[in-house]
Amino acid sequence: MSQRNRFLIDPPVQWSIIRRMSMHWSLTILALLAIGIGVQMVYAPGNQTFGQAIARSFGAQAPLLCIMLMLYPVYVWDIVKLSHRFAGPMLRLRGILNELADGGRAMKLRFRPCDFWQETATDFNRFYEEHIRLKNRCEELENELKSMRESVEKLESAELSA
Secondary structure, eight states: OOOOOOSOSSHHHHHHHHHHHHHHHHHHHHHHHHHHHHHHHHHSSSOOOHHHHHHHHHHHHHHHHHHHHHHHHHHHHHHHHHHHHHHHHHHHHHHHHHHHHTTOOOOOOOOOTTOSOHHHHHHHHHHHHHHHHHHHHHHHHHHHHHHHHHHHHHHHHHHHHO
16 A cells, blocks of 8 residues: 555656646547548548548547546556656655755665665665764864864963963
8 A cells, every 4th residue: 555645746747747648648639630530531432521521530539539538537647656656755865865954864765665766775875874974073073173172272271370
């Protein structure tokens, strides 16, 4: 069972995919209609007008068009579910990067088993471990520097009082 509870994980990306799929879907339907009209114009018996060819073509293709229109929401749903497999991981990656950029200590990156880009999580986690190591070392050095400054101040004040 899916753990996701939002329809769109990354709306700008996923709406873009839906629009693109819709454009291709529409062009496919228009191409099928044009082919049907062309077939009616070429192979229909007798002299028929362009309007009659369109009417006969729509009549012949109406069941197919109805089925395609009924299936459209199914295809949109499937595209959205598929896009969750890459939009979700990128959303988690962005969240962790923002937390690290704000000075936080984010946790390691983990994707769901069916998500795309598992190797990205592995690569990021290697980077994350090195980042944490360097951040800890930086804190150690800052503490050492602070301690040295305090020692120097004590020595200088002792020399001045002597």
